[in-house]
Amino acid sequence: MPPVDVILAPYPGLRVSVFETAFPDPLGEARADAFAALLTLDAEGPLARSEETRKGVRDLLRHDGYKPTGRGKPSAEYLVRAAGSGALNPINLAVDACNAVSLASGLPISVVDLERARAPFSIRSAEAGTAYVFNASGQEIDVSGLLCLFDADGPCANPVKDAQRTKTSAVTMRTLSIVWASDALRDELGRATEWYHALLRGVGAEVTPVATRAG
Numbered sequence: 001m002p003p004v005d006v007i008l009a010p011y012p013g014l015r016v017s018v019f020e021t022a023f024p025d026p027l028g029e030a031r032a033d034a035f036a037a038l039l040t041l042d043a044e045g046p047l048a049r050s051e052e053t054r055k056g057v058r059d060l061l062r063h064d065g066y067k068p069t070g071r072g073k074p075s076a077e078y079l080v081r082a083a084g085s086g087a088l089n090p091i092n093l094a095v096d097a098c099n100a101v102s103l104a105s106g107l108p109i110s111v112v113d114l115e116r117a118r119a120p121f122s123i124r125s126a127e128a129g130t131a132y133v134f135n136a137s138g139q140e141i142d143v144s145g146l147l148c149l150f151d152a153d154g155p156c157a158n159p160v161k162d163a164q165r166t167k168t169s170a171v172t173m174r175t176l177s178i179v180w181a182s183d184a185l186r187d188e189l190g191r192a193t194e195w196y197h198a199l200l201r202g203v204g205a206e207v208t209p210v211a212t213r214a215g
Contacts, residue, residue: 004114004176007215009124011147012063015186016123017179017193018210020114021200027092028170034203038100039088041080046195049076049106053188057108060182061159064125065145072141074159075110079103094168094175097199105192107181108159110149112166114174118152121176122215126155134161149178176210 006018023030037043054077061068068074079102082088088103090096094111102109126143132155134141141161148155156166159180168175179196181189197207 003211004119004121005211005213006149007120007122008212009122009215011123011125013060013182013184014123014147015181015183015189016212017177017181017189018212019177019193019197020208020210021094021175021177022206022208023093023173023175024204025173026170027094027168027172030093030203032092033090034093035096035100035199036090038199039083039090039096039103041083041103043100043104045100045104047101047104047188047191049080049104053106053185056182056185057106057159057180060180061147064147066125066143066147068160072160075108075161076102076106092168092170092172093200093203093205094172097196097203098177100199101179101192101196104195105188107179107185107188107192109180109196110157110159110162110178111168112149112151112157112162112176113168113172114176115172117156117166117176120152122150123147123178123212124150126158130155132156132163132165134164136164147180149176
């Protein structure tokens, strides 16, 4: 496989951590509950979400007119609500590690299946009128003005809801993760990324940082 890289369009204050993960086996064959204990509000770990982080993420997403409130709030806020109601259940190693780190840090994280996405990859704001399906029921999210990861076929992930077409499945073995943050949250980004890598390596996955370049 050729190395993955991501082009970053100009966006004030944006900081991201991007990396590829190669799992030793298809996700459907891996232990399903390896990170289950981390999917609760009182889980032990090295990170601590805060109101400052929540506000910082929302402020970041407002730059090009997106409103990160209500049903359009950042994904990390959805996780807090789901965990609080006992509805945050294990899915697979890739998604659970992502959810555990996002829940603990308060930073939104995207995960896409690299076999279902197509290079080239870029991160930029979506144009007005852009939408995509985000779940198996066919529901759509309007991503106009929202920071998104784009592949050759259009936007496929963002700090709110990732696209259904590139989500992981039982046969996934290779993923791309994006931890979304801002300059003001660079320390939180570093700690979250370090723990994220450690969790994945702890289940035998190979983690490779992905180069980003201005474009």
